[in-house]
Amino acid sequence: MAHTNSSHRRTHNILLISKLLNQREGASPFTLVLDNLEQPAKPLLKEFIRRANSSKSHVVFLAFETARTPPGIDTFIPCWNKNFQQIVQAVRSAITSAVKRCLIVIDGLNALCKMSAQPRSTLDLTSFLMSLLQPPQQTPQNSPSLVAVYHQDMPLHTSANPYSPGPLSLLEYSATTIMTVHSLSILLAEKQAKEKSLGAPSFGLAEQKEGLVVGLKPQARSIPSDQRGIVIQLEHRRRSGRGLLEWYFLPQRLPSKPYSASSKEPVLLLDDHPLFRKPELVPETTDQDLAGVTFELNLTTRQRMERDGVVLPYFDAQKAGGGGEGGRILYDMGAEDDFDEEEDEI
Amino acid sequence: MSSSMPPVLASYVQQCIDDRSLTTLTSVLDTPTNWLLIRFLVSALQKSNHGNSAAAAQSRGAPANNYKVIFVSVFRSFDTWSELARKCGVNLQDAVASSKLCYIDGLAVGGNSPIGAMPLENLTLRDLNLCLISAIKVLSAEDPSSKILVIIDGIDFLLACQPKTSSNDIQQVLLELQSLVHGVVTTCAADSALLHSTDASATPLELEHTTLARGLAHQARWLFQLRPLETGQSKEVSGSIRISRGGAWESNEGARDLVEGEWLFHFRNDEGVKVWGRGEA
Numbered sequence: 001m002a003h004t005n006s007s008h009r010r011t012h013n014i015l016l017i018s019k020l021l022n023q024r025e026g027a028s029p030f031t032l033v034l035d036n037l038e039q040p041a042k043p044l045l046k047e048f049i050r051r052a053n054s055s056k057s058h059v060v061f062l063a064f065e066t067a068r069t070p071p072g073i074d075t076f077i078p079c080w081n082k083n084f085q086q087i088v089q090a091v092r093s094a095i096t097s098a099v100k101r102c103l104i105v106i107d108g109l110n111a112l113c114k115m116s117a118q119p120r121s122t123l124d125l126t127s128f129l130m131s132l133l134q135p136p137q138q139t140p141q142n143s144p145s146l147v148a149v150y151h152q153d154m155p156l157h158t159s160a161n162p163y164s165p166g167p168l169s170l171l172e173y174s175a176t177t178i179m180t181v182h183s184l185s186i187l188l189a190e191k192q193a194k195e196k197s198l199g200a201p202s203f204g205l206a207e208q209k210e211g212l213v214v215g216l217k218p219q220a221r222s223i224p225s226d227q228r229g230i231v232i233q234l235e236h237r238r239r240s241g242r243g244l245l246e247w248y249f250l251p252q253r254l255p256s257k258p259y260s261a262s263s264k265e266p267v268l269l270l271d272d273h274p275l276f277r278k279p280e281l282v283p284e285t286t287d288q289d290l291a292g293v294t295f296e297l298n299l300t301t302r303q304r305m306e307r308d309g310v311v312l313p314y315f316d317a318q319k320a321g322g323g324g325e326g327g328r329i330l331y332d333m334g335a336e337d338d339f340d341e342e343e344d345e346i
Numbered sequence: 347m348s349s350s351m352p353p354v355l356a357s358y359v360q361q362c363i364d365d366r367s368l369t370t371l372t373s374v375l376d377t378p379t380n381w382l383l384i385r386f387l388v389s390a391l392q393k394s395n396h397g398n399s400a401a402a403a404q405s406r407g408a409p410a411n412n413y414k415v416i417f418v419s420v421f422r423s424f425d426t427w428s429e430l431a432r433k434c435g436v437n438l439q440d441a442v443a444s445s446k447l448c449y450i451d452g453l454a455v456g457g458n459s460p461i462g463a464m465p466l467e468n469l470t471l472r473d474l475n476l477c478l479i480s481a482i483k484v485l486s487a488e489d490p491s492s493k494i495l496v497i498i499d500g501i502d503f504l505l506a507c508q509p510k511t512s513s514n515d516i517q518q519v520l521l522e523l524q525s526l527v528h529g530v531v532t533t534c535a536a537d538s539a540l541l542h543s544t545d546a547s548a549t550p551l552e553l554e555h556t557t558l559a560r561g562l563a564h565q566a567r568w569l570f571q572l573r574p575l576e577t578g579q580s581k582e583v584s585g586s587i588r589i590s591r592g593g594a595w596e597s598n599e600g601a602r603d604l605v606e607g608e609w610l611f612h613f614r615n616d617e618g619v620k621v622w623g624r625g626e627a
Contacts, residue, residue, distance in 0.1 A: 037560070037563055037593055040564070040594070040595070042594070042595070042596065065517075065521070065561075065564065065594075066565075066594070067368075067522075067524035068366065068524070068525065080518045080522070081518065081522065108564070110557075110561070111514055111517070114513075114514055114557070115514070151593075153560055154561065155543070155544040155553055155560075156544065205541070205560075208542055209573070209576070210374055210536070210538045210541070210573060211373070211374040211377070211536045211537070211541075211572065211573025211574075212536075212571060212573060213560070213563045213569060213571055213590070214588075214590035214591070214592070215590075216590070220606075221605070
């Protein structure tokens, strides 16, 4: 029973991550990727772009933190020198000129969040993002999808109005999918500490040490090169409102083994990763294991009948209704006992 | 590489200069990055020293490896840098004179810089940006095939001396720079109050500085972190240097990637710097 459940969960969840990474039609209009310095989201963005290229989608890259065009981008829009109306303008013209489906990638939302949190800012974060997702007028069925990265270790900005939610809360609320990337070596270190009942070690900024920005992960070198990659914690929200939480592993692309054109999905569930696999339960011993032993645990028919015929002591307790009327002491007289008619009673 | 470059660091500095990327050096009050920055400067200048052989190599079809450096020093004097460079065997005055190096002096605002450096009107981000753009124009006009490396010491100081400057503005300038030149090396202070202030009770300067420091770490390809020893002061060790991948790190597929690591270093004014691993002699 448990096996069918887990294999069902495996197929279903791998299909889901495949749909989300390939950005199938309407799979997830707004995907928010949360990362930090210990594990940047760059490998995940590269994977999105690679799949968009192979499915012939048009990739629009809004660069808030990148100076040069990464490979595989169709339209590169540097955003650090534009105000947000110009950005929307540039995106709209890029989408209308491309006839195919568009994937919009934003490499860092923190600058925008900071701008929207300023006291006299006119930038409304959610309406800005939704205006990017407007489908072009000629082909209204080709709505673009958005993948945006937010760095979790940048200081949080509270919004200008103290009664409205901060930018990160707004983003997490409006996203249809949230992918948090984790470092495999950090998860491995935490798992090893947990197995020894020790506290989880902290890395980088979490160590709160002066001058330390990124942590040193010595476990990274002990992982074999074909088991390296990043861990994705996925939260997907369906239209029905049901949410799904799952942990995945995206293997690192080795230059010697490029992805073939086959349809095999390289992403695994984290539980299927060799270092995270739970040890399989020992199966019940079959009769064959006990073949050479003279110790016999089974009963023959005759022994069973004899067992049924055994009369057990304490007849009164065997009666239905709890013999002794719930608490009365039943005492069998022995050889040396005297029965005193005044004191003892039945 | 000259003998002043510790062998451990040579490959990292080499890759940071060759890559078209941002490199961030962080420091703490006890462990300034002067010695490391001057070694970046010296190794870039020494690459451009092989100017004659570079011309011959170009005629054979090899790519030019001619580096010009724009060095911006916001609050340290030219004499400090000259002294450090002299110990590494490079004369900064000569480099400025032969226009391999363009020096922008933050201490000599108002145009009264004595050594022929680019004039800087005011110590504001806008003026610094204009000065940099004119320096880039001058250097690339002289030699269009040269690669320009911009080294900026103390850009985070602008957050303190110009309160209206925000970390977004500084990052904007740096991104613009990166799109114009070959590579950028910048320093940033990473003391506790300037790196770990994330809650609203911190002062505006601390919040801005934390945003800038972490933002620079996210945009850098390699991050050099200098900090003192955790166990206290020592006569034989100045501190530890940790070289980590920044947020913009990418694997160079094919070639072997450099590994992250942490080493101890000892800097003595007259003897130079020694870098060694923990537990080694």
